Amino acid sequence: MGVARLKKAELYYHKSVHEEIAAVLQNSGACQIISTQEENYAPPADVEALISKTDEKLSDIRYLTRTLTPHYVDPIPALDRMLGERPEATMSELEELAAATDLKAVCETTRSIEQETGNVRLQLSEARMNASLLSALDFFPYQLSIITEGTRTVAGLVGTLKAANVSGFKAALGDLSKFKDDSEIVIAPYDEKAQEVYAAVIYARSAESEIREVCAKQGLSIVEVPASLKGTPEDELEKVKSSLIELEAREADLAKKIADLAQECVPTVQKLSDYYNSLSARYNGTAKSDSTECTMLTKFWIPADKAESLRQAVEAIGTDVDLSYSDPAPEDEPPSLLNNGDTVRPFNILTELYSSPTYRGIDPTPLLAPFFWVFFGMCLGDAGYALVVFGTILYVFRKYRKIAPGVKDFIRLFLFCSVSTFIYGVISGSFFGNFIDSFLPPLIPLKNSLMLVDPMTNPMQVLGISLLLGVIHLMFGLLIAAYDKLRHGEFIDAIGNDISWFLLIVGLCLYGVGLGGMLPPHFVQVGGGMAGLGAVIIFLYAGKGEPNIFKKVINGFLALYGSTSYLGDILSYSRLLALGFGSAVIGMVINLLGGLAADIPYVGWLVAVVVIIGGHIFSIAINILGSFVHPLRLQYVEFFGKFYSGGGEPFTPLTLSQEYVNVRA
């Protein structure tokens, strides 16, 4: 239970076996390498060479993954992949695969297809532009070469013009003395609504500058006609259209080529990705070691219970190795690894989502687990929903046998919580909302006989239970804080900071409950006494170390004023009632809608079934989200606020990369 004990290992070995050593450390999955180097330290040349060789491969793999994956259709559905249904491979199989695969060649092929596709796309967009220009120029009766090249004496230009300017433009050119009979204006036919029209001018070269000047003045914006177009617009359009067809066919062909290539190569690339990423992690681990000419020293953290099996694995390599273990020194800051049994382990993720504990700190996981379990149950609070969740998870566990441990633990968390949900659902009489009352009246007596609380008719009772759970949760947090301080010998702080508040709040609760007549009257005195003692301690502790008597008093009162924050903390637990109520009422609404739908003639029963099933699935999804988030908040804000701040570095051992493939040693 708690944070696992780690050993600090020092492993000396001959340089010649560094690859074997690194493989053993990686395969054990239990060693976090400690960087032992000074700045500017360069690892041995052969390690550097291995790293740069792997990096080269990885850069090819990244290129292929980026380029090919978008064209790849994964035969394994994404959900199956997430649940561990992935190819299996051992490192030696992957090594053979790596030796047999010419990554460079695949990259070459991919690059050439990519380049050709780029070219074809460029030509396509050019051809499309030409096609649209040519269909606009279909009014032009001559060869386009007059515009693109001209003859020795004649040239031409094409442009667009505001429709309103056409007559002005014609007149202006006509007025020009150099605009003689060998010149011509051709205007594209246009209707009255058109804004812009195409106009072409053919002129003698001698008059070029004057004519261009007039055109510019009249607002003709010149359109560049690509030099490749020489024949009449009609002929050229024919040509462009046929080349478009050919280019589109080539594009489709290339797309198919790359899709085929992706289908063929991506599985291999993914396997190699895991292989080379594993190697890269391994060599970079070795690069953190210290080295002399022949000897290397690798330091790492290892959980104490794995130390012996690693020693055997390392010693099997040869006699040139020396492995020694020591306990962490006081000045060391080891990483922290949560080590909890099967029942508590699924809750580890809740702690890790917040922040891992420090190595010497308290692991809050076993402390929060029961509360989270109960709170989740109260928030979801429906026996029917619990059965659905439980059944779904059992089905998933039965169907998928290779779920990764982390994912499996997370799912198991919900399996556990569905039990508390079921229990609370039974004692609060909620089964798919009020499904029993609405549709299964014979079961009502059974339901009622099992009910202990009834949030629908007596919400104050459940509110009371929620707040009471809140007080217990908070007081438990204070006691842990006090224990933690006592452990470190901070006796006064434990009393002043934690025990005092515990006395005050528990005392006030007893006092209040006693006054309400729910406990024998002497609890009023006991409670009052506890609260008074607590208040006095808080008052005195806050003024501690303050020489000025007035400031002492002010600090004391300010500290007592802090009790409002406890009030807020406790009231925060009213969400347990509200969320449980929320899921029950949403369920009720769905049943109500289903009941109303059943009144539709002929198809009513079908609509009702759809509404009820669909509605409850929606309700389960949305309520699980709420029932996860809110109890978690109660742990993080209210509970952790009393004693826990995390701040540890999580234990991250050197492992095999398992992004796409289940890689084994």
Place this chain on the structure above:
Amino acid sequence: MEHLGLSLALFGAALAAALAGIGSAIGIGVAGGAAAGVMTEDPNKFGSCLILQALPGTQGIYGLLIAFFVLNKLGLLGGAGAVALTWNQGLQILASCLPIAVVGWYSAIWQGKTSAASIQMISKKPEAMGKAIILPAMVETYAVLALLTSILMLMGVQVG
């Protein structure tokens, strides 16, 4: 004037469903914009983005829940027919709807903004998903408290 009570009560139900719904729509919209931005960079974040985007949606559900609660109390669901209500009772029901209507509306908008910020956060630090979910949930606390207030008030109102 004999139906004034019923009208006031219905007005309350309408406010609860409408204002809280508007708030959720805005909140989800704001968060959705951020999610779309993050997903243009990394489409694989769809799952976590969707969860964060959904968080400001609960206020709309709380509002709907209160609206149904009122309709049920008034006997408008099912064929039983509406209960008789004085205008005073109608006003009490209207008042009971206000906490979730107003708080649901505002808190959903601000929760949406926090969700959007959280979505930005996981685009840089996907491992911080836990913290990213908690921040918007801090805002939702007040919607939950308002829901509770509305429920308790409604249960206290005597009709029929």
